Amino acid sequence: MVARPGAQAIVYNYRMSARGVAQQSRFNSRTGKVLLSLRELLLKGKFKPGERVSELQLAALAGASRTPIRQALDRLAHEGLVEETRTGRFLVREFTIADVWDGIEVRGVLEGTAARLAAERLSGPSELEPIRALQLRMDEIRHPTRDSFGAYIDLNESFHSALIDLAKSALLRRSIEHVKTLPFASPSALVFARTKLPNAAEMLVIGREQHHAILEAVERRQGTRAEALAREHAQLSRRNLETALADQAIRDIVPGGKLILPDAALTGTA
Amino acid sequence: MVARPGAQAIVYNYRMSARGVAQQSRFNSRTGKVLLSLRELLLKGKFKPGERVSELQLAALAGASRTPIRQALDRLAHEGLVEETRTGRFLVREFTIADVWDGIEVRGVLEGTAARLAAERLSGPSELEPIRALQLRMDEIRHPTRDSFGAYIDLNESFHSALIDLAKSALLRRSIEHVKTLPFASPSALVFARTKLPNAAEMLVIGREQHHAILEAVERRQGTRAEALAREHAQLSRRNLETALADQAIRDIVPGGKLILPDAALTGTA
DNA sequence: CCACCCTGAACTGCATACAGAATTCGCAGT
DNA sequence: ACTGCGAATTCTGTATGCAGTTCAGGGTGG
Known part of the structure; x- marks a missing residue:
């Protein structure tokens, strides 16, 4: 848990409540699993805003090949959590x-x-x-x-x-x-x-x-x-x-x- | 031109006016080109609504491998022009x-x-x-x-x-x-x-x-x-x-x- | 005649190899 | 020390092979 010991709060992660979302066929694939875990990592702040996330880096992290990683990144780009540069790299999006x-x-x-x-x-x-x-x-x-x-x-x-x-x-x-x-x-x-x-x-x-x-x-x-x-x-x-x-x-x-x-x-x- | 000879109309395709859109780096790649041409085919009605479009079929059509095809289809699915089935196939979306x-x-x-x-x-x-x-x-x-x-x-x-x-x-x-x-x-x-x-x-x-x-x-x-x-x-x-x-x-x-x-x-x- | 099952073909999911582009690092010159 | 250039390295874009799954079609049994 990343929660600081002192911060006493009930925080309800919207992801937790998604009823059986992981059972939907769309998330059974490697791509789906990578998408879920990657999104979670992003939301937890494991990557700094503006930081670059490379496919290889994530492939090593997720234990998958670049193919599903790339697909997941593409979707996250559509969602807006990451952004794609002109040269095809992905950056963690930062919000104001x-x-x-x-x-x-x-x-x-x-x-x-x-x-x-x-x-x-x-x-x-x-x-x-x-x-x-x-x-x-x-x-x-x-x-x-x-x-x-x-x-x-x-x-x-x-x-x-x-x-x-x-x-x-x-x-x-x-x-x-x-x-x-x-x-x-x-x-x-x-x-x-x-x-x-x-x-x-x-x-x-x-x-x-x-x-x-x-x-x-x-x-x-x-x-x-x-x-x-x-x-x-x-x-x-x-x-x-x-x-x-x-x-x-x-x-x-x-x-x-x-x-x-x-x-x-x-x-x-x- | 698909326009029927009898249909006298000024139809302005919104895609035509996109100023130099094809020059943007995002569309220089095979994926980008496939995306553009595939979208155009869809909008021209070359595929029937509800029809299935397979990766192989499009790969042959576009002269590219499945990888960029798949990526383009993914994006079109996000756009809503095609929809992905549970089993990963893509269907031409039909609108009411x-x-x-x-x-x-x-x-x-x-x-x-x-x-x-x-x-x-x-x-x-x-x-x-x-x-x-x-x-x-x-x-x-x-x-x-x-x-x-x-x-x-x-x-x-x-x-x-x-x-x-x-x-x-x-x-x-x-x-x-x-x-x-x-x-x-x-x-x-x-x-x-x-x-x-x-x-x-x-x-x-x-x-x-x-x-x-x-x-x-x-x-x-x-x-x-x-x-x-x-x-x-x-x-x-x-x-x-x-x-x-x-x-x-x-x-x-x-x-x-x-x-x-x-x-x-x-x-x-x- | 219809329903069901089974088998084969087709297709997708993923991994991996290769080529070309981008980036970074080091080196030389100022 | 700083700037500019160049080469090595890293990374992305794409193709392709393999394995597992889905789908279609025919054949069989009811």
Whole structure:
């Protein structure tokens, strides 16, 4: 564990919660395994931002040949975690805090669109049943503990995914998935400092209320309202992340936190 | 030329206007060349939607080995023109008309965000000078001819790009580029049936007015207005495309048009 | 006639070899 | 010491071979 002994925080790595993701055939191959482990290494900050990662170096590290390594690097380049130079080398991408805020902003905009389309395209109340079920289960978690917190995050992911389902647009889903490949932009970049658990409880209440409001708006086909609410909902992640990134010790634990360049200001839009 | 002899239309392939794109180092390699030609083949409809494209088949076709082919296919899968099956095969992706509308919708939303951020982040009027220059040159083209039409499209691309610049967000740019990889979503999917040139002239006027309004809003830092205007501006592409796709003959010429499944209804949101 | 299984062909996943380009290091000159 | 140049070295781009898997087609049994 890289977590500093002193940094007491519940950090939920979004990767951990991916249910059986490693069992999907796409990740059974060497390429898939390399992709997963390489992504994890990057997010843990094993490579410094701007540092060069060579194929041979990784091949030795992963015990695979260059072929799958190259493919994995290609995908990571698409995801944005590394960047390819003109000469075909790969560098660890470095992010500014502004990038992080922008990522959340864009995700908010797209999820807002999902909420609006969901409202506009709702064929009937029965379509809401799956997402209502998820909501119910989330509501049952009133006081987050170490264990239930993980479950909450999973449910939160599912809720957001279900909302996107309601938008009935594969293309929109693709776009959202794309921005979420940047770890900070993911709604599961929820990070609560343990010492600020009361704060976390409040956030939970607020988030719950926002979920309710969004669904209400969707159900009533209030597209514009749903959009605005979903946008604002994303800002909640931003506030959480702001708290988290303010503490250098916590920042070092947040997935990808070490890829964020130290920046003087923590202002909203830089 | 695949254009049917009867179909009289000015179709401007967005790929043609990419200034010196083939000279960029990224496209000097076999992989790059294969990527370009393969994409072109796909957009021309040389493969049927849903059809399988094997590496060997393409290797023979392109006169290259499987390695660059595979890499190109991987990228096309990211772009969304082909899809990878669980077992690693690639299929030509097929689109519904709803996909097309959604693509434009999402682009509109993102460009709207770009316009809003441009307004919010504008540091001074001088920042608008480059985009004003582009606008001026576009305004000079009053009556589109075969030649000036191409120039107009180029300027239009540059204008949109400059607007995104003003948003000062690399991440937002990335997202927009990503949705634009679907050819229909590109603003340059402007297609005017020659027989409907008067219509085209009107569209030009409307588009011009919208550009003016957007810049005015940005200059006055009216973020919400700028966003709404830019969104609506994207709907103009949709209307153009709607006209184009309604005619089967023209549809066959539109880049990627053959990848769109024949669909009974041409309604806005399906 | 249909369903199922089995076998063979085709194809992908990965490793590796080779060639050419890029980078780095050292050396010489200033 | 510093700069510029050049050569060795490292690395990427591509081709190709092999192994394991998937897929298709035919044949068999129900």
